[in-house]
Amino acid sequence: MAEMTIKKQRPKNLDLTTIKLPLPGKVSILHRVSGVGLFLCLPVLLWLFGASLGSPETFAAFKAVAGMWPVKVVLAGLLWAFVHHFCAGIRFLLLDMHVGIEKQAARKSSAVVFAVSIPLTLVLWGILL
């Protein structure tokens, strides 16, 4: 019986240009995208962290590299990725604990993720970089 329900043909649309995601869907896919971005940049971040702590010479090299504007743009992107992943992650943890799983509440909390993550990125950018 279970197999029969699963095998039932359902309408399927995987055309990315016609799919319009609701806000929680956007939070979800950006959670994945930001995670991938952070993962791919791990060697860069580890290099920067190591250089900043190595010696006065490598610290100067770290400052010079981190001060270049293309690097600054990438670091700003990574900072956003981290903050978004952080905020969306807390939302997912709450959903796991069955907090706000109703449709309206879930839509609202996904809006809160953006309302917090974007200003927080800017504030941290101002403080840290």
Add this chain to the structure above:
Amino acid sequence: MINRIVVGAHYGLRDWIAQRATAVIMAIYSVLLVAVLLLVRPATFEAWQAVFANGLMKFLTFLFFVSLFYHAWIGVRDLWMDYVKPTGVRLSLHVLTISLLVGYTAWAAAILWRL
């Protein structure tokens, strides 16, 4: 009569919990780090180095890195499982991901224990 067919290695729940536990560790560390930086405001190389040379901070930072790499393993593995179907390619990507993350762990340890 129960007709449930039990399959799989049952690593799903363990990884699910590990992903969340590592997330909580990283979240707490991130807030702590921002607080420490706002409190100490390290402006020079010596001050910046001293923040991470502190024994507790060194331990917590390494814990953060290990959590990060374990968390990244589960996340990236899910990605390969979602998008890469040929078993050989998927297995190779799994091995590559693990190799990178094990290497990063050693790298992070080397950075911190030079201090």
